[in-house]
Amino acid sequence: MKMLKMMKLEKTKRHAMKKTAETSKKKIGVYIYIPGDIFSEILLRLPARSLGKFRCVCKSRLSITSNTAFVRSNAQLNRITRPSVIVxxxxxxxxxxxxxxxxxxxxxxxxxxxxxxxxxxxxxxxxxxxxxxxxxxxxxxxxxxxxxxxxxxxxxxxxxxxxxxxxxxxxxxxxxxxxxxxxxxxxxxxxxxxxxxxxxxxxxxxxxxxxxxxxxxxxxxxxxxxxxxxxxxxxxxxxxxxxxxxxxxxxxxxxxxxxxxxxxxxxxxxxxxxxxxxxxxxxxxxxxxxxxxxxxxxxxxxxxxxxxxxxxxxxxxxxxxxxxxxxxxxxxxxxxxxxxxxxxxxxxxxxxxxxxxxxxxxxxxxxxxxxxxxxxxxxxxxxxxxxxxxxxxx
The missing domain is CATH 2.120.10 (Neuraminidase)
Structure with missing residues (x-):
């Protein structure tokens, strides 16, 4: 009887460990590495208001979104895709x-x-x-x-x-x-x-x-x-x-x-x-x-x-x-x-x-x-x- 309880407990532990491992794999899968040039292209297509929020995330994103060439390219793209009007x-x-x-x-x-x-x-x-x-x-x-x-x-x-x-x-x-x-x-x-x-x-x-x-x-x-x-x-x-x-x-x-x-x-x-x-x-x-x-x-x-x-x-x-x-x-x-x-x-x-x-x-x-x-x-x-x-x- 004692042996049976120990086997069940061991089985429960293995199941819990397996579930934890699967959950960890899923979590790891969310964080996909994106090369810097591709990430810059993604940011380039965002509205300027959204880019302003990204600046607060980390130094690398602040550096990207503060680059003069990047800001001008983003402006030229937004001029076509997101026109605004001043009255x-x-x-x-x-x-x-x-x-x-x-x-x-x-x-x-x-x-x-x-x-x-x-x-x-x-x-x-x-x-x-x-x-x-x-x-x-x-x-x-x-x-x-x-x-x-x-x-x-x-x-x-x-x-x-x-x-x-x-x-x-x-x-x-x-x-x-x-x-x-x-x-x-x-x-x-x-x-x-x-x-x-x-x-x-x-x-x-x-x-x-x-x-x-x-x-x-x-x-x-x-x-x-x-x-x-x-x-x-x-x-x-x-x-x-x-x-x-x-x-x-x-x-x-x-x-x-x-x-x-x-x-x-x-x-x-x-x-x-x-x-x-x-x-x-x-x-x-x-x-x-x-x-x-x-x-x-x-x-x-x-x-x-x-x-x-x-x-x-x-x-x-x-x-x-x-x-x-x-x-x-x-x-x-x-x-x-x-x-x-x-x-x-x-x-x-x-x-x-x-x-x-x-x-x-x-x-x-x-x-x-x-x-x-x-x-x-x-x-x-x-x-x-x-x-x-x-x-x-x-």
Whole structure:
């Protein structure tokens, strides 16, 4: 009897040991060794927000995700796969804020842009963006009191010097590959007769750029694309064919000019945008249409046309002047556009601005969604594309 109990006890021990060994094997199987290059490729495809959490795990992951080349590659990938949009609100009483939203959201275009980011101080307006960094001016009583570059995701920022030239006219913000430094360029309008100037982020003074500046009278929404900065140059002439696109080569720091499509007539508004890596031109016409032009091999080609009369709330009783405030290509060939109209009511002698954020399907021309941003107030709403990254502005 005693022997039988001992045998059962031994059998129980062997069973327990076997079970423990099997459990250990399963646990060991979870921790699979991944080569460093493959692990880096996996991390490269993660959103910037997730990468920020991985930095806290160990020193090796902190080292990988802090590498400048890695961060820039992640930003370029996220720009395509996870586009975001900044909606800038400059309406009275000038409580300026930047609202960050997911361009791929299924929500109404404006619903996910309502919460301003906490890292952006009030009374700040964005003047340029590059690689997830935003260059901001902080304005009080019409004067610039602060000029700085900030990463809205991480909250890291660096102040830039403010000199006697208070207004940063026609700005551009870009990455100079040869020096691996971020730079801010300011181009004066055609009336100031000043030279364009460049400031290297981290340095204390601006330096002039030699060479003549193409005539620039008004250049909204500078476009940073493929190593160039693009501005629309509006001439004094009333003929749209006189308007140009001014191009600044970021590496060589030289200017060039290309013409807009010469057969455009009676343009009420036009704007440049990134059309999947190509230079795009958005044109608002008098016949209730918006045309999408693409620059292909130095020639403009009209690719799409949509009807903005589809916007609900557009009344035929109003004489409207439409203005563009930015355009962003988002998922499935959809175009997100900010439109403003300064409408004069025939019954009443005052102007009533209206602002819309509209999403169109370019292939079908159908209106996907719209949202009125403000029934009255300033025309100063704008949108532009943004990519969340871990780039350090310093």
């Amino acid at each position: 800038e609100d400059l309406t009275p009483p000038r409580k300026i804020c930047l609202n960050f939203g997911d361009a791929n959201s299924d929500q109404s275009p404006i619903e996910n842009y309502q919460q301003p980011t906490k890292s952006i101080p009030k009374h700040s307006c964005a003047i340029a963006s590059c690689d997830g960094l935003v260059c901001l001016m902080r304005i009080t009583y019409g004067s610039i009191i602060q000029l700085y570059v900030i990463n809205p995701l991480t909250g890291q920022s660096i102040a830039l010097p403010i000199d006697h030239f208070q207004l940063v006219c026609n700005p551009g913000f870009y990455f100079h590959r040869s020096t691996s430094k971020y730079r801010l360029i300011r181009v004066p309008d055609a009336n100031s007769m000043r030279a364009s100037e460049v400031l290297v982020v981290g340095e204390s003074s601006w330096r002039p750029i030699p060479g003549n500046i193409p005539a620039i009278f008004h250049c909204p929404n500078p476009l940073n694309l493929n190593g160039n900065i693009y501005w629309l140059a509006f001439s004094r002439s009333t003929s749209p064919s006189q308007d140009k696109v001014v191009i600044f080569d970021q590496e060589q720091e030289v200017y060039s000019v290309v013409s807009l499509p010469p057969w455009l007539v009676a343009i009420f508004g036009h704007d440049l945008f990134d059309f999947n890596g190509d230079l795009g031109l958005l044109v608002v016409n008098m016949d209730n249409t918006i045309d999408v032009w693409i620059m292909e091999v130095n020639f403009w080609i009209k690719r799409y046309s949509v009807n903005y009369a589809q916007i609900h709330g557009c009344s035929s009783r109003l004489a409207s002047w439409w203005f563009l405030g930015g355009a962003v290509i988002i998922r499935d060939g959809e175009l997100l556009v900010k439109l403003s109209s300064e409408c004069q009511c025939r019954a009443q002698p005052y102007y009533k601005p209206q602002h819309y954020l509209v999403r169109w399907n370019l292939k079908s021309g159908a209106l996907v969604a719209q949202q009125m941003m403000a029934a009255q107030g300033s025309l100063y709403y704008s949108i532009f594309s943004y990519t969340e990254t871990l780039t350090n502005p310093e």
